[in-house]
């Protein structure tokens with residue numbers, strides 16, 4: 072470390088710019104943020120910080136800066152409900168929620184080793200497995216800020232029917248988290264659902280970790296959510312300080328300076344933070360907040376500091392250790408989970424200012440939802456496409472190639488050396504088909520490109536915004552697969568399987584309209600297709 076190494080240290084919460092060149096580059100941005108009193112204004116919820124165009128949205132999105140205080144009364148309410156449910160033998164918590172309505176509780180419970188079944192998928196097999204759990208002991212938490220998200224609504228319908236069929240009073244087993252006045256709030260009242268927690272409407276989904284959206288499902292599952300608020304409270308004063316030593320200013324200034332120098336990707340590796348899955352939560356915060364108007368920071372969550380893309384990254388990326396600095400890390404961010412939530416929220420909002428965008432909207436998410444809806448309205452769900460090739464258990468779409476190897480060679484050839492990124496989007500079962508995620512490292516290693524991996528449709532509520540709105544240099548590999556069984560969605564004209572495929576095709580269509588290359592590979596047999604794809608990647612891309 073040299074004199075340029077910068078550290079903002081709050082107890083155990085630190086941001087260290089390990090790379091001296093980056094530390095030097097970040098100095099002026101940090102000084103400007105401090106001099107402009109941006110941190111204290113943000114804490115005071117000043118909606119003018121991102122310019123006049125962003126002000127209307129920002130004025131209803133800033134309550135997250137004080138949640139460590141305002142969320143306190145929730146703790147007792149959650150504990151009371153949990154005790155009540157346990158006294159009835161209800162101990163298994165299933166959470167239906169997309170993006171900001173499930174990512175934080177998943178990290179919180181994962182970090183504490185507490186069981187929570189998260190449904191943020193339309194994969195019929197994954198939902199069927201959750202249904203096959205012990206319904207007698209199950210409570211379903213339905214979390215949706217808007218109250219209109221199709222995946223979450225489908226899960227609610229499927230579980231309500233399953234409870235009824237099992238002779239269980241469905242209303243007594245459904246707990247709702249939503250915004251006041253949403254269609255879901257109204258429905259919960261009409262149906263007499265067990266309990267509705269109304270969240271603070273002045274907090275957007277991806278900033279909602281410390282609202283009812285993060286705390287209710289995690290707390291019902293048994294996580295110590297009061298401690299999370301304590302951890303956030305412990306760092307709150309430091310984050311409000313107009314000083315270059317403010318850890319959020321440090322982080323935002325470094326990411327902003329790196330972006331200015333062409334490092335538009337942020338590679339996140341856990342280096343022993345003690346937090347499980349932080350990258351998945353941070354991905355949504357960073358991508359949806361910054362990836363718009365053709366700019367932004369692309370989060371790339373990798374498997375660890377040894378993974379391809381981290382220590383060996385190029386000039387287009389900044390390597391960030393979540394935990395102590397490791398080989399190749401340019402920035403290290405440490406701290407307990409509650410503190411890291413608040414720190415990254417501040418840093419992302421400040422980085423948004425440096426990038427000149429509104430960090431509180433997600434203008435490009437709707438396009439894919441619309442395309443999926445219109446496909447579902449067509450006969451056969453608009454899904455009767457002819458494959459360009461069938462090679463064993465893999466069919467190829469959107470490509471001129473005779474077989475899998477040829478398709479991959481062409482796709483990788485186009486992307487390699489482009490300075491862009493590869494995005495693998497797997498519309499599969501993230502538990503049973505978990506090994507698909509190995510493709511990320513294989514492709515990153517072989518192409519030298521920053522490579523992301525996302526489960527569809529989960530990523531549509533996360534990195535999906537960046538794919539369409541951010542730097543227009545992504546290459547998209549979609550993977551879809553036949554399911555062994557499908558699930559009907561009660562009172563809806565589609566099954567989960569048709570919805571899942573419509574979501575893939577709809578997003579693919581929007582990406583193609585953006586002029587981005589999309590290769591879709593469909594597995595007629597998932598296990599065989601996956602094995603074939605991994606072997607073909609190893610053969611075709613060297």
Ligand SMILES: O=P(O)(O)OC[C@H]1O[C@](O)(CO)[C@@H](O)[C@@H]1O
Pocket residue numbers: 169170171172214215216217218219220223276277359433436531532533
């Ligand atoms: O909580 P809701 O309204 O169901 O939305 C879920 C997620 O969907 C998004 O709106 C994107 O589609 C996210 O910003 C949000 O976290």
